[in-house]
Amino acid sequence: MYQYTEVDQKLVEERVAQYRDQTRRYLAGELPEEEFRVLRLMNGLYIQRQAPMLRVAIPYGLLSATQMRKLAHIARTYDKGYGHFTTRTNIQYNWPTLESVPDILAELAEVQMHAIQTSGNCIRNTTTDPYAGVIASELEDPRPWCEIIRQWSTLHPEFAYLPRKFKIAVTGGPEDRAASQVHDIGLHLVRNAQGETGFEVLVGGGLGRTPVIGKQIRPFLPGRDLLSYLEAILRVYNLNGRRDNKYKARIKILVNAMGIDPFREQVEAEWAQIRDSDLRLSPQEIEAVKARFAPPAYEAGAVDHDLSAQLAENEAFRVWYEHNTVAHKVPGYRIVVVSLKPHLKPPGDITDLQMEAVADLAERYSFGEIRATHHQNLVLADVKQGDLLPVWKSLHAANLARPNIGTLTDMIVCPGFDFCGLANAHTLNIAEQINEKFEQVDYLHDLGNIRLNISGCINACAHHHVGHIGILGVDKKGEDWYQFTLGGSSEADAALGQALGKAIASDQVANTIEKILLTYIAQRESEEESFLDLVRRVGVDPFKEAVYGADH
Amino acid sequence: MALIIDRKPVTEDRWQWPAQAQPLPAAGPVVLPLARWLEQADALIGRESGVLVNGDDDLEQILALKERVRLVAIEFPTFADGRGFSIARLLRRAGFSGEIRAIGDVTRDRLAFLERCGFNALQVPDERYRPEILAAFDEISVRYQGDANQPRPAYPQS
Numbered sequence: 001m002y003q004y005t006e007v008d009q010k011l012v013e014e015r016v017a018q019y020r021d022q023t024r025r026y027l028a029g030e031l032p033e034e035e036f037r038v039l040r041l042m043n044g045l046y047i048q049r050q051a052p053m054l055r056v057a058i059p060y061g062l063l064s065a066t067q068m069r070k071l072a073h074i075a076r077t078y079d080k081g082y083g084h085f086t087t088r089t090n091i092q093y094n095w096p097t098l099e100s101v102p103d104i105l106a107e108l109a110e111v112q113m114h115a116i117q118t119s120g121n122c123i124r125n126t127t128t129d130p131y132a133g134v135i136a137s138e139l140e141d142p143r144p145w146c147e148i149i150r151q152w153s154t155l156h157p158e159f160a161y162l163p164r165k166f167k168i169a170v171t172g173g174p175e176d177r178a179a180s181q182v183h184d185i186g187l188h189l190v191r192n193a194q195g196e197t198g199f200e201v202l203v204g205g206g207l208g209r210t211p212v213i214g215k216q217i218r219p220f221l222p223g224r225d226l227l228s229y230l231e232a233i234l235r236v237y238n239l240n241g242r243r244d245n246k247y248k249a250r251i252k253i254l255v256n257a258m259g260i261d262p263f264r265e266q267v268e269a270e271w272a273q274i275r276d277s278d279l280r281l282s283p284q285e286i287e288a289v290k291a292r293f294a295p296p297a298y299e300a301g302a303v304d305h306d307l308s309a310q311l312a313e314n315e316a317f318r319v320w321y322e323h324n325t326v327a328h329k330v331p332g333y334r335i336v337v338v339s340l341k342p343h344l345k346p347p348g349d350i351t352d353l354q355m356e357a358v359a360d361l362a363e364r365y366s367f368g369e370i371r372a373t374h375h376q377n378l379v380l381a382d383v384k385q386g387d388l389l390p391v392w393k394s395l396h397a398a399n400l401a402r403p404n405i406g407t408l409t410d411m412i413v414c415p416g417f418d419f420c421g422l423a424n425a426h427t428l429n430i431a432e433q434i435n436e437k438f439e440q441v442d443y444l445h446d447l448g449n450i451r452l453n454i455s456g457c458i459n460a461c462a463h464h465h466v467g468h469i470g471i472l473g474v475d476k477k478g479e480d481w482y483q484f485t486l487g488g489s490s491e492a493d494a495a496l497g498q499a500l501g502k503a504i505a506s507d508q509v510a511n512t513i514e515k516i517l518l519t520y521i522a523q524r525e526s527e528e529e530s531f532l533d534l535v536r537r538v539g540v541d542p543f544k545e546a547v548y549g550a551d552h
Numbered sequence: 553m554a555l556i557i558d559r560k561p562v563t564e565d566r567w568q569w570p571a572q573a574q575p576l577p578a579a580g581p582v583v584l585p586l587a588r589w590l591e592q593a594d595a596l597i598g599r600e601s602g603v604l605v606n607g608d609d610d611l612e613q614i615l616a617l618k619e620r621v622r623l624v625a626i627e628f629p630t631f632a633d634g635r636g637f638s639i640a641r642l643l644r645r646a647g648f649s650g651e652i653r654a655i656g657d658v659t660r661d662r663l664a665f666l667e668r669c670g671f672n673a674l675q676v677p678d679e680r681y682r683p684e685i686l687a688a689f690d691e692i693s694v695r696y697q698g699d700a701n702q703p704r705p706a707y708p709q710s
Contacts, residue, residue, distance in 0.1 A: 010693065031661075155692060161631070235641075
């Protein structure tokens with residue numbers, strides 16, 4: 001994976017010193033509250049309901065075993081022994097003190113990590129496919145491009161005070177595991193008629209109060225022009241995005257207000273001015289970054305193994321293999337998904353000991369690398385098939401092998417009212433209620449692929465609009481209620497879910513899901529028809545009837 | 553107001569800033585808000601003048617003055633209004649070589665970014681000025697991106 005150069009290392013060290021001084025000035029009363037607020041947010045520090053929350057960046061979700069051990073150390077030393085992985089593939093700590101954050105950042109800098117731009121109205125962590133580089137359907141590994149974007153966007157002097165936050169996702173092939181169509185900018189690696197690789201560029205997607213699927217602004221952008229085109233979009237947005245109302249300040253609102261065609265004209269006019277500037281990437285520059293993501297030394301001998309026999313004699317291992325591992329492009333290897341959705345634990349949470357267990361496994365079995373996923377799980381991308389049994393045993397011992405990837409209990413859930421200062425409703429108790437109700441693995445597997453996303457407020461951190469089943473917590477006179485949407489997707493067939501009907505009481509959420517799922521089982525044409533397929537075929541009416549009765 | 557030009561504190565501001573109700577000074581360099589500057593364009597012919605703009609002003613009108621003025625003051629109504637950064641970049645790109653001054657809510661933690669976007673003059677409110685804020689320019693020496701002063705980004709420089 002990418003290793004810091006001296007330049008990269010110097011930047012994070014200087015940033016630690018800068019933030020340490022900002023914290024000192026704030027505590028000394030030299031820096032007004034509102035100014036420090038913006039500065040600490042640009043360093044990932046929120047003040048939450050219980051305590052400050054620190055969000056640490058994991059660029060494009062990739063981290064080393066050494067980095068994971070450092071995250072465990074930070075959890076143990078500065079927090080209560082755990083962390084929470086987010087949909088932007090970052091990790092959050094819920095209990096650090098404001099005063100300790102400079103020390104945490106210094107510890108992170110020792111292992112080439114930081115918290116730069118993990119919040120604030122600036123360009124956030126660029127996300128991508130957790131199977132980048134190891135999935136057969138991929139056109140090209142998207143991570144070198146993510147790294148190029150990381151460097152360009154880090155401490156960009158012009159785009160640190162945008163109208164609102166700005167998120168970019170990159171996909172390397174036709175499958176979309178990065179929710180790219182609901183990003184401010186979505187970049188899809190594609191090939192044009194001449195056989196050249198470049199990007200389809202989408203702009204103006206997003207969730208929150210106004211969910212929008214991104215619109216195509218350019219069908220093909222040569223890779224060398226990536227930065228000039230991004231800069232042109234950001235400049236048009238920085239100058240024209242609304243600043244009078246933070247709920248209307250995202251680029252999606254600007255694109256909708258102007259219309260995609262006039263917006264495109266402005267971007268292309270600006271691009272024409274800078275396309276031939278130093279922003280153009282030379283072939284040497286691109287190759288130099290690609291070389292940092294060279295494939296690991298796969299072993300030809302990995303194809304010799306007795307996996308079939310192991311699967312035949314161990315039912316639990318077989319079930320895990322079927323649900324929590326994915327085909328690898330190299331013969332003899334398999335992608336392993338580490339489930340951070342154990343029974344009755346907050347989705348995405350991981351303890352210090354679990355982090356160390358994953359680091360050990362990565363080092364021993366997967367070239368020392370780990371990926372974080374948009375679905376709040378982890379991935380060991382390069383496990384030899386012959387090693388799967390010991391990997392499963394270790395994961396099982398660490399409570400990281402629940403065979404639920406892609407099923408109902410592999411939910412995306414934000415921390416909700418228990419931790420978040422923005423939340424209107426609790427989410428963790430709802431996740432628990434669902435876990436209790438749907439404990440039986442066989443039943444979940446029979447339901448097939450179901451994406452359940454639960455957000456505790458309209459800001460939609462858990463992407464409820466694009467869940468096959470989406471749940472939004474709302475506050476009604478001091479009580480938590482839950483609105484359902486059905487039929488959303490964040491993948492290549494991205495769509496926003498349709499509202500089911502009036503909000504559901506908090507003790508009826510799991511029962512409501514059950515009614516929805518029973519309707520699915522009753523109405524599907526065969527097991528081949530997925531939940532999402534059925535909702536698309538029949539609409540929400542049969543589900544409404546099942547949930548609210550005939551007089552809905 | 554404390555004024556920093558080219559990273560050095562300056563005690564005298566050579567420019568006059570008449571309030572809206574005040575008449576145009578008879579002589580000397582003068583800065584007017586964009587609308588008033590355009591109204592008085594004829595009277596300003598042959599005289600050293602500057603223009604005061606903000607993010608609400610029309611960008612084309614601002615850029616069109618690049619040959620007529622020697623100072624463009626860009627107002628930051630709040631430090632979080634980042635439009636001024638882009639206005640300065642576009643002015644420098646258009647070839648404007650005069651003074652670009654940041655005024656309004658201009659304080660330490662944005663000085664380095666302002667300079668990188670093409671501002672060479674920074675007008676800091678007195679109550680926020682301390683001599684040590686000049687250290688802000690060197691807090692981060694690494695520049696991944698090209699900017700108004702150094703067009704080459706960091707990685708091909710190394």
